[in-house]
Amino acid sequence: MCHRRLSRLSGFSLALVGVAWAGAGPPIGELNFSADISAQFGPGAQFAHDHDYVADRGGTQVRLQLPNLPESADLDALHLDSNDDVLFSLDTGVRLGGVYYDRGDAIRYSGGVYTIAFDASAAGVPGGVNLDALSRRNGRLLVSFDRALTAGTTYFPGDVIEVDGGALGTRILHAAALGLSPALNVDAIDALGGTSHLLVSFDRGGAIGAVRFADEDVVEFDLGASTWSLRIDMSLASNRWDAADLDALAAGSDVIFMHGFE
Ligand SMILES: [Ca+2]
Ligand SMILES: [Ca+2]
Ligand SMILES: [Ca+2]
Ligand SMILES: [Ca+2]
DSSP, X not given: OHHHHHHHSBSOOEEEOOOOOOOSSXXXXXXXXXXXXXXXXXXXXXXXXXXXXXXXXXXXXXXXXXXXXXXXXXXXXXXXXXXXXXEEEESSOEEETTEEEOTTSEEEEETTEEEEEEOTTTTTOOTXXXXXXXXXXXXXXEEEESSOEEESEXXXXXXXXXXXXXXXXXXXXXXXXXXXXXXXXXXXXXXXXXXXXXXXXXXXXXXXXXXXXXXXXXXXXXXXXXXXXXXXXXXXXXXXXXXXXXXXXXXXXXXXXXXXXX
């Protein structure tokens, strides 16, 4: 399944690098990521733009490029559906296939065609607010935004919100209730194939209790136990992360296979 997805996208190559992502939580078969700057993330890795994403299988990196994205755009949210559809968001408005998508929208790339996956305006998200994290859990999209907004409820940048029928609903990560600093903005998420664990990255370094992290790190939140742990220290793979923020994250379909959800 993974290779079918790769074959539809252009401009990839292989490079041997190493990222350690062992941990107590569910296994990660493939980590897809994007950064907020263009760089080469790992010795021998291919240069990746900020609007590209990289599939890292724990030793092999593959750069993936969605077609016709403007040079100026940064891919700032990513989710890979089990049917190989790529869902993503950009940091700027963009016209693709004659249709305009806002920075608050999520866009679907399926069979060579772009369509809307989450319509920010229809959900009552004010103009200018940026969708900065995206995943799916139990069939429903999960989203986060870059600033506080009110759409029925007031949501904060550290919240991870379930989309219910195109509208913003329950927070599966409720930042204030968990005592997170209001300064923390979640800028990448993955629901690990619908398990009770959530992979999270923030847009700046900080600490939650004894768990310290940088903006490129991947932190794991156990939804059942409400506990945090550092899952992936990206700077171990490349010192380019010193200058880069990991701004989009999606665990590959191998994780879904491992959990028997196919
Ligand atoms: Ca990016
Ligand atoms: Ca966006
Ligand atoms: Ca956010
Ligand atoms: Ca980050």
